[in-house]
Amino acid sequence: xxETKVSARYAxxxxxxxxxxxxxxxxxxxxxxxxxxxxxxxDLNNVLQSPVIKTExxxxxxxxxxxNKISEDSLNFIRFxxxxxxxxxxxxxxxxxxxxxxxxxxxxxxxxxxSFDFTDEQKEKLQQRLEKILNKKAQLKFIADSTIVGxxxxxxxxxxxxxxxxHQLELLRKEFLHGSVQLN
Amino acid sequence: xxxxxxxxxxxxxxxxxxxFESEVDIYDVGTVLQVGDGIARxxxxxxxxxxxxxxxxxxxxxMVLNLEEDSVGCVLFGESKLVKEGDTVKRTKRVASIPVGKxxxxxxxxxxxxxxxxxxxxxxEKYYPIERKALGVIQRQPVKEPLQTGITAIDGMIPIGRGxxxxxxxxxxxxxxxxxxxxxxxxxxxxxxxxxxxxxxxxYCIYVxxxxxxxxxxQVVAKLHEHDAMSYTTVISASASESSPLQFVAPYAxxxxxxxxxxxxxxALVIYDDLSKQAAAYRELSLLLRRPPGREAYxxxxxxxxxxxxxxxxxxxxxxxxxxxxxxxxxxxQQGDVSAYIPTxxxxxxxxxxxxxxxxxxxGVRPAINVGISVSRVGGNAQIxxxxxxxxxxxxxxAQYRELEAFAKFGSDLDKSTxxxxxxxARLVELLKQGQFSPVPVERQVVSIYxxxxxxxxxxxxxxxxxxxxxxQEFIGVKYNQIYENIKKxxxxxxETISEIKKASEEFLTVxxxxx
Numbered sequence: 002x003x004e005t006k007v008s009a010r011y012a013x014x015x016x017x018x019x020x021x022x023x024x025x026x027x028x029x030x031x032x033x034x035x036x037x038x039x040x041x042x043x044d045l046n047n048v049l050q051s052p053v054i055k056t057e058x059x060x061x062x063x064x065x066x067x068x069n070k071i072s073e074d075s076l077n078f079i080r081f082x083x084x085x086x087x088x089x090x091x092x093x094x095x096x097x098x099x100x101x102x103x104x105x106x107x108x109x110x111x112x113x114x115x116s117f118d119f120t121d122e123q124k125e126k127l128q129q130r131l132e133k134i135l136n137k138k139a140q141l142k143f144i145a146d147s148t149i150v151g152x153x154x155x156x157x158x159x160x161x162x163x164x165x166x167x168h169q170l171e172l173l174r175k176e177f178l179h180g181s182v183q184l185n
Numbered sequence: 186x187x188x189x190x191x192x193x194x195x196x197x198x199x200x201x202x203x204x205f206e207s208e209v210d211i212y213d214v215g216t217v218l219q220v221g222d223g224i225a226r227x228x229x230x231x232x233x234x235x236x237x238x239x240x241x242x243x244x245x246x247x248m249v250l251n252l253e254e255d256s257v258g259c260v261l262f263g264e265s266k267l268v269k270e271g272d273t274v275k276r277t278k279r280v281a282s283i284p285v286g287k288x289x290x291x292x293x294x295x296x297x298x299x300x301x302x303x304x305x306x307x308x309x310e311k312y313y314p315i316e317r318k319a320l321g322v323i324q325r326q327p328v329k330e331p332l333q334t335g336i337t338a339i340d341g342m343i344p345i346g347r348g349x350x351x352x353x354x355x356x357x358x359x360x361x362x363x364x365x366x367x368x369x370x371x372x373x374x375x376x377x378x379x380x381x382x383x384x385x386x387x388x389y390c391i392y393v394x395x396x397x398x399x400x401x402x403x404q405v406v407a408k409l410h411e412h413d414a415m416s417y418t419t420v421i422s423a424s425a426s427e428s429s430p431l432q433f434v435a436p437y438a439x440x441x442x443x444x445x446x447x448x449x450x451x452x453a454l455v456i457y458d459d460l461s462k463q464a465a466a467y468r469e470l471s472l473l474l475r476r477p478p479g480r481e482a483y484x485x486x487x488x489x490x491x492x493x494x495x496x497x498x499x500x501x502x503x504x505x506x507x508x509x510x511x512x513x514x515x516x517x518x519q520q521g522d523v524s525a526y527i528p529t530x531x532x533x534x535x536x537x538x539x540x541x542x543x544x545x546x547x548x549g550v551r552p553a554i555n556v557g558i559s560v561s562r563v564g565g566n567a568q569i570x571x572x573x574x575x576x577x578x579x580x581x582x583x584a585q586y587r588e589l590e591a592f593a594k595f596g597s598d599l600d601k602s603t604x605x606x607x608x609x610x611a612r613l614v615e616l617l618k619q620g621q622f623s624p625v626p627v628e629r630q631v632v633s634i635y636x637x638x639x640x641x642x643x644x645x646x647x648x649x650x651x652x653x654x655x656x657x658q659e660f661i662g663v664k665y666n667q668i669y670e671n672i673k674k675x676x677x678x679x680x681e682t683i684s685e686i687k688k689a690s691e692e693f694l695t696v697x698x699x700x701x
Contacts, residue, residue: 005255156214159229164209172210177198 335624586610
């Protein structure tokens with residue numbers, strides 16, 4: 002859709018800027034901060050989405066919030082986006098930017114669901130193992146979820162590495178169901 | 186009731202478990218964004234293929250039809266109520282496919298190859314994708330072998346060859362399905378040893394029921410069983426209660442199964458009953474997928490929908506084994522309107538059509554074939570020589586009869602030659618009437634048509650024609666059986682055979698008793 006195309010274009014320009022200024026780390030940290038700020042405050046999100054509030058006003062509000070917290074470059078980028086009347090896409094631009102940065106650095110984000118909290122040693126082991134399989138640097142995010150009974154589920158993008166007991170039980174159920182038909 | 190012992194159960198469970206290994210399972214997923222009316226829009230599934238099967242929760246399967254920039258449009262093969270927003274969708278990495286092989290014969294399956302006849306699972310030799318590309322020019326050869334339908338009117342005047350696509354078209358209740366079922370039943374003789382000796386290869390049949398009542402499908406299956414026709418037939422059932430995506434893929438599944446036989450040098454016949462319903466199912470899901478509607482609200486690619494299906498019927502070249510896939514699509518018209526969108530499309534795609542008319546049907550002419558506008562564009566090459574010889578004048582006589590039919594009520598006021606044409610025509614029409622589920626072998630058809638066109642029926646009252654035909658066939662079968670044997674063996678009508686038929690008929694005419 003048009004929106005994703007637009008966000009990708011803005012994100013790409015931000016990446017280029019970051020590489021040019023050699024400030025990819027700083028910029029991405031800023032962007033993460035902005036992202037979490039927008040996500041945490043419903044009011045701020047409403048302001049961004051609202052077409053009634055004037056551009057100037059939005060710029061002042063954003064400057065007020067993020068001044069001294071993020072670099073001048075980041076703030077300029079946000080102002081630029083607002084100037085172009087694309088502030089409603091700001092979150093998707095940032096998401097796309099972070100995604101592009103991960104690609105650039107050969108990094109993947111992995112969401113790991115575990116039935117209980119892993120020890121640091123286990124986490125370390127899992128990370129090493131995943132990095133070896135994926136051939137990329139992995140950034141793990143652990144979530145505890147007791148419904149998977151045991152084991153873990155690692156999600157990399159759209160691909161799932163499922164070693165949970167729940168999934169095994171599900172497979173077993175299917176195996177039995179399939180087998181029972183043959184017995185008739 | 187049989188007893189089930191617990192130790193037996195645990196033994197079976199242990200056997201099942203022995204092959205089960207626990208490993209890390211790797212699969213791709215997406216999330217349902219929107220679901221309803223049998224359509225789901227899914228976020229994720231980034232590497233999914235077009236027309237790939239995907240698995241939703243609760244054992245609901247779907248097929249990917251739309252690949253968009255940030256979402257994937259799927260059609261659901263099951264209840265859309267079982268799928269919720271936010272559910273996880275799994276890839277199967279398998280394009281929608283159907284199990285193929287000889288094990289499918291004698292079974293009733295759904296379009297995904299899952300048996301619905303309660304006779305247990307099917308161990309498949311192979312899986313064929315449902316959508317396959319039709320073969321090109323090099324791989325084909327002209328149609329040259331006959332596919333006998335067992336219906337005298339069709340085999341005589343609208344012959345069908347193996348690899349042909351012949352449309353059966355007509356209003357509701359005109360006997361379209363009956364023609365198709367008779368054709369399936371008539372293929373029984375191709376599976377006999379006698380046929381093998383004569384060099385006739387067996388024809389495997391596939392009956393695809395789309396959007397019909399389940400009771401009708403059950404009736405068809407029962408009829409096929411009754412006539413021992415199920416042993417070489419597969420029924421693919423997508424009844425009216427099935428979701429529209431299943432109805433839409435059913436004919437393609439049938440074609441894939443037929444292609445398996447064709448590709449192995451065998452012969453297959455597939456019947457699509459009917460394609461109007463399939464077009465309606467496709468329209469339904471196209472509109473739900475928000476594809477723009479065109480004429481009669483069908484999407485723009487409804488012609489391609491049928492052309493790519495029927496193009497898969499083919500006669501392979503000898504290098505590829507010479508197998509064939511014959512297609513008999515069925516179209517139901519509304520009030521005889523053949524110029525509606527779907528009928529015109531399918532008429533233009535096929536190699537001819539058999540047109541069934543309700544007023545003929547009601548007048549007792551069954552099969553209610555309108556010989557005037559029914560044609561077969563390629564089947565003539567496939568007719569056996571004997572049939573070609575006798576059927577030529579049959580067509581002519583019937584055409585002349587139709588021209589003069591309007592004058593029939595003037596009776597004796599007409600001149601002699603007109604009267605003769607009319608009385609001959611009336612007898613030929615009577616001769617071509619045929620009951621359901623009673624296919625006639627080709628050698629008997631040849632004799633019947635020979636008698637009709639060579640004025641042996643002139644002295645028989647119209648009401649006695651059918652009885653005369655039946656009795657003379659029996660007479661020849663007993664006393665002059667070599668006539669049938671010769672036609673079967675030589676496939677042509679030699680002068681000796683003709684003189685024998687003449688002799689036999691004259692002999693029989695002296696003993697035949699006309700009814701009062």
